[in-house]
Amino acid sequence: MxxxxxxxxxxxxxxxxxxxxxxxxxxxxxxxxxxxxxxxxxxxxxxxxxxxxxxxxxxxxxxxxxxxxxxxxxxxxxxxxxxxxxxxxxxxxxxxxxxxxxxxVSSVQFDRAERGFSYRFDAPLDMRMDQGQKLTAADVVNTYAGEELVRIIRDYGEERWANRIAALIVRARRNRPIRTTFELVDIIKDAIPAAARRRGGHPAKRTFQAIRIEVNGExxxxxxxxxxxxxxxxxxxxxxxxxxxxxxxxxxxxxxxxxxxxxxxxxxxxxxxxxxxxxxxxxxxxxxxxxxxxxxxxxxxxxxxxxxxxxx
Ligand SMILES: C[S@@+](CC[C@H](N)C(=O)[O-])C[C@H]1O[C@@H](n2cnc3c(N)ncnc32)[C@H](O)[C@@H]1O
The missing domain is CATH 3.40.50.150 (Vaccinia Virus protein VP39)
Structure with a gap:
């Protein structure tokens, strides 16, 4: 390719x-x-x-x-x-x-579905620039404490709905781990009120940015x-x-x-x-x-x- x-x-x-x-x-x-x-x-x-x-x-x-x-x-x-x-x-x-x-990140990292950077493709939650690194986006989403997720989504994503998104992530993962980008997108969409979802681009954009920054220690x-x-x-x-x-x-x-x-x-x-x-x-x-x-x-x-x- x-x-x-x-x-x-x-x-x-x-x-x-x-x-x-x-x-x-x-x-x-x-x-x-x-x-x-x-x-x-x-x-x-x-x-x-x-x-x-x-x-x-x-x-x-x-x-x-x-x-x-x-x-x-x-x-x-x-x-x-x-x-x-x-x-x-x-x-x-x-x-x-x-x-x-x-x-x-580069366009290629975003555009290759299997890298798991993009909310536009369904793929495992990965987001590592260095594919030899251990920490993945799935680790962040499934193992970080709720308060840590709030801090990351708020500070790195400048997302005003960080509290609600983190709370829904924590609730969802109690049933089973969140494994894919689309599972995470659905949770984010549920967390953001419908009126706010219609503004400011894709609702998952800021949270995905935040998690990517955390995964790669940017x-x-x-x-x-x-x-x-x-x-x-x-x-x-x-x-x-x-x-x-x-x-x-x-x-x-x-x-x-x-x-x-x-x-x-x-x-x-x-x-x-x-x-x-x-x-x-x-x-x-x-x-x-x-x-x-x-x-x-x-x-x-x-x-x-x-x-x-x-x-x-
Ligand atoms: C925006 S792209 C650069 C595109 C490049 N200037 C070009 O013209 O093709 C950023 C690149 O930096 C790499 N990168 C990001 N953080 C890095 C770091 N801390 N150390 C080394 N490479 C890094 C990413 O893997 C990605 O390939």
């Missing part, structure tokens, strides 16, 4: 990564290598790209897509970008020109990963982060704003005592969003927000 994921904000990624023939670039979320292929076109023959992904299906597809580049031009690693320090050290790198994060690794990434950039190197929901973007914003701050002494001190120097320069204030044309062409780009900063 073809692996098809349209890279989001591609022209903007290439522009802001600012890479040229000879650059070294890290793609922390390789996916089907849509961004990586276009980056390699710019940085080869002299440059080098290291691509990281948790998903072996994505890595295999990326390898096929990048087959036209020489083997010295790129290296693909199965791993988690939370281990960036170890991965880049093992690869023998010491400073790089660009680091890209294109967060979340949020808690971000802050450290972004901070580690900055340390690997050489002066003038660029960090580009594309996020797809406010929780991810909030972490990107906090880290970039924090590292671009200089002195934090209380106002009124005659000289700086803290000695803090900014590590990053913000290249674009706020976020870059896809154009209406890109969204019309690729509706999944709609929620994308890109932030970019440069190492000082």
């Amino acid at each position: 073809e692996y098809f994921h349209k890279p989001v904000l591609l022209a903007e990624v290439l522009k802001y990564l600012n890479c040229t023939n000879g650059s070294t670039v890290i793609d922390c979320t390789l996916g089907g290598a849509g961004h990586a292929e276009a980056i390699l076109d710019l940085i080869t023959p002299k440059g080098f790209l290291l691509g990281i992904d948790l998903d072996i299906v994505a890595l295999n597809a990326a390898r096929v897509r990048l087959a036209r580049f020489s083997q010295q031009s790129f290296s693909l690693v199965k791993g988690n970008f939370k281990d960036l320090d170890r991965i880049l050290t093992d690869a023998g790198l010491y400073a790089v020109d660009g680091i890209l994060f294109d967060l979340g 949020i808690e690794i971000l802050e450290k990963s972004f901070r580690d990434a900055v340390k690997w950039l050489r002066p003038g190197g660029r960090l580009v982060i594309i996020s797809y929901h406010s929780l991810e973007d909030r972490v990107a914003k906090i880290v970039i704003n924090d590292l671009s701050k200089g002195c934090i002494c209380p106002p009124g001190l005659p000289i700086c005592k803290c000695g803090r120097r900014p590590e990053l320069k913000i290249i674009v204030r706020g976020v870059v969003r896809p154009t209406p044309g890109e969204i019309a062409d690729n509706p999944r780009a709609e929620s994308a927000r890109l932030r970019v900063a440069e190492r000082l």
